[in-house]
Amino acid sequence: MNKGNTPSVETRRPDRAALIIAAVLAVIAGVIFWDVSRLTGLAGYSQVGPTTVPYVIACCLIGLAIWTAAEGIRGDFAEREPQQFGPVIWIVAGLAAQMLLLNILGFSIATGILFALTAGGFGKRRLWLTIPIGIAFSFFVWVIFAKLLQLSLPAGPFERLFF
Incomplete structure (x- = not known):
């Protein structure tokens, strides 16, 4: 009152x-x-x-x-937390790296770097671990799409090493 x-x-x-x-x-x-x-x-x-x-x-x-x-x-929306720009920069950097490296290094490496930088945006900053994990996951996806489904994805040196 x-x-x-x-x-x-x-x-x-x-x-x-x-x-x-x-x-x-x-x-x-x-x-x-x-x-x-x-x-x-x-x-x-x-x-x-x-x-x-x-x-x-x-x-x-x-x-x-x-x-x-x-x-x-x-005005019924819940109060939002303040925006943190650090994680956004990590993720945008990953997207930019993938776009720039996709035709040069191939799908697996470029998408593995995207995976690692996105994980960095979520707090996992151990790039020495997340880059190889991302490349492995991306290579598995590349094999499914490029070899099993016969879709065209950019192949780089890593993909040519196996196929």
Whole structure:
């Protein structure tokens, strides 16, 4: 109670981050709707065609955008922890390293480095251990996709050593 014996009302301000997320969801849904509108002649004899699933996804995204905006306006989101930029930098560095090294060193080594730097972002900073583990996992994935499923993934010196 405050001095005037009237109950204090906690006023919550709209959550700007939630409103931005809602706007981004709505924009993505709009892009999907626009793209689906260009495919309208492909339905053929059935009502279910190549436009059905993207249309459903766009409708769901609109629903999520409305829900997120309503929660953001009410301010009902839980208090968020402050953003830590160190882990984000580790993960972005891993993605950049993979993109730069993929055609040079091949899938296994480039993705192994991504694995190790992402693990570093989550607190596992022993790169001498996480890089070989990441390369081993990535090589296993490469074998499944490139050799068993016959999909094209960049091969580097490590892959050529075995195949």
